[in-house]
Amino acid sequence: MDDRFVFLVEWFDPFADLLRRYQLFFYPNDSSVEMFDVKNRKRFLARTKCDGISREDLFVGNRVTVLSRQLNVIAYGDQYTANTLGSKKERTLALIKPDAVTKIGDVMELIYSSNLMVTKAKMTKLTWSQAADFYVEHQSKPFFNEMMQFMSSAPVVAMEVIGDEATSVWRRLVGPADPPVAQREAPQSLRAQFGTDGIKNVVHGSDTLAAAARELEFFFPSTIGHGPSNTALYTDSTCCIIKPHAISEGLTGKILNSINAAGFDISALQMFNVGQANAEEFYEVYKEVVTEYFSMVTELCSGPCMALEIHQKDTPKTFREFCGPADPELARLLQPNTLRALYGKDKVRNAVHCTDLAEDGVLEVQYFFKILDG
Template sequence: MQASEDGRFAFDAEWYDQHAALIRKYQFLFYPKDSTVEMFDIKNRRLFLKRSCIDGLKFEDLYVGATVNVNSRTLTLVDYSDEYTKNILSSKKEKTLALIKPDAVLKFGQIFNAIYQSRFLVCNAKMVRLTRGEAEEFYAEHVGKAFFDNLVRFMTSGPIIAMELMKDGAIGAWRELLGPTDSSKARSDAPNSIRAMFGTDQTQNACHGSDSTMSAQRECNFFFGSKVRRNTAMHQGSTCCIIKPSAVDTNKAGEIMAAITAQGYQVTGLQMFHMEKANAEEFFEVYKGVVAEYIDMVNELSSGPCIVLEVTGQGDNIPTKFREFVGPADPEIARHLRPNTLRAKFGHTKINNAIHCTDLPEDGALEVEYFFRILSD
């Protein structure tokens, strides 16, 4: 199928049919003129979805690797379907890998915020801890150099956060935001850069960025390819925090993370998830028939990417303490009664209230396990 005159974009899409236990393949067509979608079933060679509007779907959501929701089906866009789409979008939607190194993980909220403020799209994110073998593999191009052992030792000294960023010219834009490799030089030459603000020297320089298209592809695949890198969740003395899709979509995730750590909490696990509707229903099952907003809660959680955190802190009963910090479910009530809570500051409605947190202390471990053991694997 060739690109049509109205400039539609074509992708190969896949949907996992849980009932049949197989992957169904479609051609996914998006018409930017009126933001409509059309789909064809590739195997059966027939129209699957006639051209229609899909609530909440934007052109910005479409790129190879993206997850989109169409009529309760969570589709993954796995490739471009034609040269027109590839030629137009491959340069505009360039990807790069960003790493927050061990020395800057405590400042991850501020770094995420800088990323969002610079108009990057965070396509993927995960907190991991590299083994020595993994670090040596990742930095294989530097084997034999004088700084190699120190670099590997440093990169395995604590957790790191890997992110897949997308933007027009993402590789150069991220390296510009990072600033010079040497943090002291960054402070003199680019004082507003990330390394100037959060780096220490040439090795402990806060963040890493891919230096070429080839490196970006290899490095993104290293962390987000078929091989699963173990997350850092501790599953002990912790609670679950979900930064909801509406808050991620409005670039509030970095501010929320910074507010959580400023309150004295520690984040020991972090991962971005694209929730299937069935998973959202399963996760919120305890509210079914109890909370009137159950269906809306499910639809919100499966409407786009969310960022899930394992949160720990000092003392006992972290789920209860953190829930008090998150505030009442209705942000309007929160703003009147508890204006310093997270939902008062970042929420909009009872459904789009920015954050889900564990309600009952005994459920903290269960919710953390659901994301960081069951879904993560």
């Protein structure tokens, strides 16, 4: 018999406005899946090859895409699956502090190279009160007021990081709290490389699984609309979407580094899982003009994407030129240093979407940071 793993998954059906639950069977020998409707007790999907899913993608808390349906993995379906795949998976908070937000590309590169995954991300600016709530355990410390002033002085980037023993792995990547100590004891750590002192020390990492759960709920609450707000400005800006294929290929850090190196200001950043209806609506302007429209919609639905607000005078034109032609092959021929030339694969999987018309820049930013983040 084929080796197989079983999961319980949920899918929100936007047409019926229902949350549907399925058993998902995954066969690693040929990367095929089959699904059974839990409520109706019948087969929903016959065994079908699904190259977009690997064994590493299947763990509780992750989201996978099967035939354009985004499925939330909510439980392991049997003890064998739980014992084999679930024993070491953890989620933790990685928080980039105000002094290192421009280093987000480097941080993400380090995360991916350590076999961890970023599954949620959001740039936000904490108020003094929010910072105090987050660091409540330090309120009796002499450095508390100085730390609160620093943490509320400029945007931070919060990320949910998932992987085997993610909490301890991330703490090792972070290094000791005091950068001089980190330089002696863990010279490759983030604090050793970029930290200044015990407060301006680049990043925060959860100490324990319990702390991680509390801190993730602070930035990514289960109740929509109750977390810290995004930092979108909605003026002199354009929209950039790092596409799902680029994220799954671990290119996010490289793309962010390229954008920062070119002098563009990332004024808002957030990861989204876009449903079919929203993808069709966002790309509607291309429906009658671009033959790849339906493939573009499918790609945007295939996994998490990252939306960016790029803020700068005359941004739409200059940033569109920086992204390069939609066809990566043409981009490599004519503009080899553009984002699509460097990171694109074809006209659909071309690394990034960018606003084409200057007048649509703010509208596209609003679609993600106001409508989808509402």
